[in-house]
Amino acid sequence: MPSISLKGKNMPESPIRKLVPYAENAKKKGIKVFHLNIGQPDIKTPEIALEAVKNNTIKVLAYSRSEGSEEYRTKIANYYKKQNIEVTANEIIVTTGGSEALLFAMGTITDPGDEIIIPEPFYANYNGFATSSGVKIVPVISKIENNFALPPIEEFEKLITSKTKGILICNPGNPTGYLYSKEEIEKLAVIVKKHDLFIISDEVYREFVYDNVQHQSVLHNFGLENNAIIIDSVSKRYSMCGARIGCLVSKNKEVISTALKFAQARLSPPTFAQIASEAALETPASYFKEVNDEYKSRRDTLIRELKKIKGVKVGTPKGAFYCVAELPVDNTDKFSKWLLEDFNLNNETVMVAPAAGFYSTPGFGTNQVRIAYVLKNEDLIRSVEILKKAIETYNAL
Known part of the structure; x- marks a missing residue:
């Protein structure tokens, strides 16, 4: 057999x-x-997104561009501008959910045997993405006794080896709901720049923060333009899990051009779902x-x-x-x-x-x-x- x-x-x-x-x-x-x-x-799901599909007059359901339609990416860039994240349409690749964005990110920055440092517990599928990419996860452990707060940032630095390619965080976190402070992102920024690492930030829950605390993105003013990769998705933001639309965002041109090759290999993200997701961007505050x-x-x-x-x-x-x-x-x-x-x-x-x-x-x-x-x-x-x-x-x- x-x-x-x-x-x-x-x-x-x-x-x-x-x-x-x-x-x-x-x-x-x-x-x-x-x-x-x-x-x-x-x-x-916002009615505006569902109506955009119901009322569409497409005669041929064709491929879209591998990186997603230019119109949609331009509107995503406008969305980010409202979040104080300055990116252009050319710094965004539309993906089949945030999951594919994570696979593209790992494929872009790692080779088999390389290491990614991740605070744990973490989103369970990071294990699957790492396995399929031949990547070793190196955990930084947080504990329920102190509400899953990160250990001192210096603990990350102790784990860095010649095989380390990046740090992956989920902010706010799945499964713990942990929210990174500005000071924590600043400390992580120092480490990744010092060691020439990438920082992948899964920010799909950006809108869901409580107790009058502000969300901190890695593409806010932390000087991480060459290091940061954002993973995003419409799934939770607009209650559109079945649309399977996400995106990878980076100001690093080599990251984008490399990730685009992975995007071309899978042809294109789904057209109808992009139409719904583009319309969802008009959802009122x-x-x-x-x-x-x-x-x-x-x-x-x-x-x-x-x-x-x-x-x-x-x-x-x-x-x-x-x-x-x-x-x-x-x-x-x-x-x-x-x-x-x-x-x-x-x-x-x-x-x-x-x-x-x-x-x-x-x-x-x-x-x-x-x-x-x-x-x-x-x-x-x-x-x-x-x-x-x-x-x-x-x-x-």
């Missing part, structure tokens, strides 16, 4: 999606599943104010309710719409599967994402889960009620 690749064998399963079959089986039994496992907002207020309310509800469960530790997110909770159970992989296979409370259960998959350090996160607060407040309250009873039942087995 022919054998599959070692790379294929090493590709990690998604901690977010691997339990889907169990959830589907639970639903077939008539059990209601509260989905806290995935960052799929229940917020309505009031939309984001309402959405942000809603997520802040949900965050406060979730954290308050989780803290009522004996033995649960939880960090308080400053951005995005996730939190990591430490549960008083032996193993959250096992527990999360059990929730769907063997437990229900009045025909209801919850689906969470076991957090071990958000770490690259073996053995870390085995008693933690990521919870996405993308459900309305009353559903979050009910979900935590179910979780509380589930923990009691599971530990009594």
Whole structure:
């Protein structure tokens, strides 16, 4: 029998999606599943984006340019200008979601065997992107006990070797909701310039920041024009996860010209989705104010309710719409599967994402889960009620 690749064998399963079959089986039994496992907002997609597709008169659904249509990229540049990020259309490549932008970034700056430093826990698919690119992740560990604050920036410098090509951050962070301060970005800027490294900043949750704190982009005034690569997406910003449109942004001309070759190899991003995403840029500021207020309310509800469960530790997110909770159970992989296979409370259960998959350090996160607060407040309250009873039942087995 022919054998599959070692790379294929090493590709990690998604901690977010691997339990889907169990959830589907639970639903077939008539059990209601509260989905806290995935960052799929229940917020309505802006009508303007949907109408742009419905009312389009395209006769031939043709390829777009590999870097995305010039009109759309120009409008993206205008969007960034409102965020105090000065870039041009030629410094933007439209991608099939932020995921492809990350793959292009890794393909552009690394060779097999190179290293990327990433604070952990981190977005689980960074593990997959690194594996498919032959890149080694070098983790900088943050802990729930201090709300996943970064360790001293100097800890990053200790990890730099001749194989280090860059630092990857998610700001605000998935899965922790951690938000980087101006001082932290300044310190990272000093390190990457000193060691001639890239800094990749995944900023897809830019709009979702709470408690009157300002988001800091790596392309604000930190002098990182040659070092910085921004990863972005319409998925969460406009609740358009299914559009699969993102972008890679850099003022480094060599980064853009190299990433464009990867873009040409996959031909082009989807045309209809670009039309919807271009229209979404006209979404009024009031939309984001309402959405942000809603997520802040949900965050406060979730954290308050989780803290009522004996033995649960939880960090308080400053951005995005996730939190990591430490549960008083032996193993959250096992527990999360059990929730769907063997437990229900009045025909209801919850689906969470076991957090071990958000770490690259073996053995870390085995008693933690990521919870996405993308459900309305009353559903979050009910979900935590179910979780509380589930923990009691599971530990009594």
